[in-house]
Amino acid sequence: LTPPPSATTRMEIDILILTVYFICIGYVVYQMALSIEEELEDQVVLVPDADSLESTVRSQMVRQGFDETTVEVLQAGVAPLGKAVSLRLVVPEPRSLAPPEDRPESPQVGQIVVQVLPQGPHPLQPIMGLTVQVINQSRALQVIIDWDRSSITRMTNEIRRVIRQTPGMRLDLALPQVASVVNPNQYLSTVVNSEDCFSRNGDTQVLQQAAPVVDVPKMANLKAPLRNYALDLVVQLKPFSDRGGRPVMLLLPFRFAIEPLPAKAAIPLVNWILKR
Numbered sequence: 501l502t503p504p505p506s507a508t509t510r511m512e513i514d515i516l517i518l519t520v521y522f523i524c525i526g527y528v529v530y531q532m533a534l535s536i537e538e539e540l541e542d543q544v545v546l547v548p549d550a551d552s553l554e555s556t557v558r559s560q561m562v563r564q565g566f567d568e569t570t571v572e573v574l575q576a577g578v579a580p581l582g583k584a585v586s587l588r589l590v591v592p593e594p595r596s597l598a599p600p601e602d603r604p605e606s607p608q609v610g611q612i613v614v615q616v617l618p619q620g621p622h623p624l625q626p627i628m629g630l631t632v633q634v635i636n637q638s639r640a641l642q643v644i645i646d647w648d649r650s651s652i653t654r655m656t657n658e659i660r661r662v663i664r665q666t667p668g669m670r671l672d673l674a675l676p677q678v679a680s681v682v683n684p685n686q687y688l689s690t691v692v693n694s695e696d697c698f699s700r701n702g703d704t705q706v707l708q709q710a711a712p713v714v715d716v717p718k719m720a721n722l723k724a725p726l727r728n729y730a731l732d733l734v735v736q737l738k739p740f741s742d743r744g745g746r747p748v749m750l751l752l753p754f755r756f757a758i759e760p761l762p763a764k765a766a767i768p769l770v771n772w773i774l775k776r
Contacts, residue, residue, distance in 0.1 A: 544720050546619050548585045549755040550575075556753050557587065564748055566591070574613070576620070580635050584619035587752060588612070591737055593640050610638020610684070616731055616754040621761070624720060626712030629665060629691035630731055636682045642738045643682040649734040652694040652713065655726045660694035662731070665709075673698060673707070692731070720760050730755040 550573040558571040574586045589612040617631040630652075636643045650662040664677060673695050682688045692713075699710040719727050730753060737748040 543621050543761045544624060544716060545759045545761060546622050547757045547759055548616075548619055549757065550585050552755055553587055553753060557589075557750060560750055561589075561748075566748075580637070581613050581615045581633055584615060584617060586613050586615035586633075587754075589614075589737070589750075591638065591641060591748065593638060610636075610641055612636055612638060612641070612643055612737065614733070614735070614752060616733075619756070622716065624717050626716055627714040628709065628712050629693050630713055631689060631691055632731075632733065634680075634682045634688040636684055636686050638684050640684065640740050642684075642740065643688075644736040644738055645680040645682075645688075646734040646736065647677045647679065647692070650692075651732045652692075652730070653732070654694075654714065654729045655719065655722070660696050662692050663695050663698065665691045665693060714758075716758060719758050724757075727758040728755065729758075 554571060554573040558568050561570050562568060570590050572588045572590070574581070574588050576582065576584050578586075590609050591612065593610050613635045615633045617633065618627065632645070634643055634645070647662050647664045651659040652662055653659050661673075663673060664680070680688055680690065693709065694713055697709050697711045697713055698707050700706065701708055714729050719729075733752040733754065735750045735752055737750070739745045739747070
């Protein structure tokens with residue numbers, strides 16, 4: 501007969517079983533982390549050039565007789581378009597045509613806010629369109645966006661004409677586009693591309709988008725000076741009445757830089773293990 505195992509032998513067997521168990525658990529967790537890591541998309545940051553935007557528009561307003569304080573860049577989190585950086589224009593309202601006794605004692609001002617998206621962290625995926633948002637909180641000013649005079653530039657600053665995407669896109673990009681008018685207390689949100697993003701379907705001859713407006717994966721691998729793109733919007737602020745004031749013409753340069761983010765593991769422990 502085989503003698504029964506001693507207490508020391510049983511303890512060694514238990515330790516061996518526990519060791520194998522924890523190794524298996526650790527291996528499963530490690531493989532799960534690697535699987536999650538593969539599914540995570542590399543990220544970049546789309547950084548707006550807020551200083552250039554503010555200084556350029558401010559100089560334009562000053563040349564047209566307005567104070568420097570009429571232009572301000574709002575950081576992310578500030579209303580009314582708090583999702584990302586935006587441009588605010590605080591423009592005096594056109595003078596009232598009412599009798600002197602009915603006019604307000606102090607001049608009234610209206611607020612106009614313009615924003616271009618996307619901004620901030622973004623997947624390593626192409627951007628198929630830029631979103632332009634405009635809020636007109638004035639009382640007597642129209643905001644008119646001239647798409648045909650606006651432009652998009654990428655990398656080498658070679659300009660491309662802006663094309664506003666609309667339902668039932670027309671078949672000829674050479675035709676002039678209708679300007680967008682944002683009246684008081686109205687909001688505009690629209691998607692724009694550059695003209696070189698479109699081509700015709702070989703079978704139907706229908707105009708369709710064939711390329712992204714910003715190829716983020718391609719540009720992210722370039723050197724810093726080439727990781728830039730911009731949307732230059734031509735905007736006119738026009739009073740309803742020609743007698744109430746003069747129109748204001750502005751070029752709003754929304755410029756962005758693509759900044760790659762360092763890769764991070766899904767679990768900090770895995771990140772440490774992968775670096776060993």
